């Protein structure tokens with residue numbers, strides 16, 4: 001099938017919230033629905049896909065493209081063991097060389113231009129869905145990737161300090177982004193502990209309600225909730241985790257998020 | 271007289287028809303411009319409105335007393351005759367009436383406009399030089415001249431305001447700068463957004479606003495190229 005769905009980025013205000021897991025699961029769910037999908041590992045600070053979805057062959061990376069060592073976008077996607085899913089990798093940052101630190105603002109502006117062209121071309125060469133596993137925080141890189149995407153999912157963990165830190169700046173960032181082009185921005189709870197009694201239920205419910213309200217005020221749409229999964233958590237400790245093993249763990253919320261995204265685009269799949 | 275308030279002034283030296291002097295307030299009084307000021311028959315000043323005084327006053331950037339403005343201003347043109355006392359110690363003083371024309375920058379935007387002084391100076395210089403003062407050589411300030419000056423001043427004021435809006439553009443190195451896009455006046459940002467959403471460029475005819483397009487080209491943020499005989503604009 002070749003319905004163009006667009007470009008989605010998974011974002012969070014801090015690391016460890018679950019961007020990568022959400023990106024991979026969402027991309028896998030889309031691939032399973034016969035959507036030709038590519039994930040870009042755009043977290044240049046902490047790239048993870050080299051480890052989680054080990055490349056089957058060598059090839060140029062997203063950084064090579066941004067650095068203008070490669071100009072043909074077709075050289076970037078590499079297949080993996082999940083049908084319909086390709087990966088554009090990023091290399092682990094070189095020790096002692098802070099890739100992000102020595103790039104100037106001008107460089108990042110040109111990098112936005114290059115990435116926007118790449119995004120367009122990935123769709124031109126047949127990808128229905130481009131998923132960008134973003135860097136967390138407010139770096140120029142993460143904001144650039146937010147600009148590329150027409151849909152974003154902010155992954156948040158229920159922790160007061162986590163969401164609180166986010167709130168101050170998300171309003172402004174999303175306002176600027178929405179002013180640029182039509183887009184849909186979701187937020188998704190992740191690593192939510194399943195309460196064991198009424199008391200815990202109440203604490204959690206109050207917390208989530210409070211932040212749901214606040215996210216709504218900033219124009220973010222509710223994307224759903226992924227519970228904490230011990231299987232997923234421990235499973236990722238291994239040297240060669242098989243991502244497909246964890247798909248069932250997050251399947252329900254991920255499928256429902258994908259339904260929402262597709263519905264918003266007026267696309268039906270099963 | 272508080273010399274710190276008014277920031278920019280033009281001084282037209284009518285006797286020599288020499289250059290316009292643009293200086294800032296602190297300098298106007300005692301540096302070598304002051305001779306010119308004293309010799310001048312018309313002083314054109316552009317200053318910052320000072321509402322802090324409680325009265326609408328423009329404090330002179332030049333050796334003139336505070337000018338009292340008789341209305342709330344957004345853009346205010348004031349032509350007034352004042353008598354410059356002869357100063358026997360200088361070769362410049364004429365003792366004749368000196369006319370003062372003011373552009374007043376409103377109080378509310380005073381702070382915003384400060385960082386762009388240089389650009390404003392350039393505009394004042396450029397525009398101010400076009401003023402034809404020959405009529406005043408007779409010493410008469412005719413109605414026609416008054417009107418001419420007023421029209422000129424309006425145009426200078428509009429230039430200042432536009433340049434003020436555009437200043438961030440000329441400081442930027444690329445259109446792919448969200449901070450820039452978010453701070454542009456709407457008629458420019460609408461075009462700028464269209465351009466950055468088309469990183470490979472757009473045919474020029476898709477963008478209706480020639481004036482904005484030219485501004486973007488002048489600011490080095492857009493390149494014009496010809497593809498298949500058609501003019502294209504590519505964001506930088």
Ligand SMILES: Nc1ncnc2c1ncn2[C@@H]1O[C@H](COP(=O)(O)OP(=O)(O)O)[C@@H](O)[C@H]1O
Nearest residue numbers: 015016017018019020021191227228229233236
């Ligand atoms: N739903 C979940 N349940 C349990 N652990 C999770 C869950 N989501 C993420 N994790 C844990 O959090 C860690 C960080 O997740 P990751 O997706 O790499 O975050 P990010 O990409 O935002 O830095 C993972 O190693 C995983 O162990």
Ligand SMILES: [Mg+2]
Nearest residue numbers: 019020043048
């Ligand atoms: Mg990650």
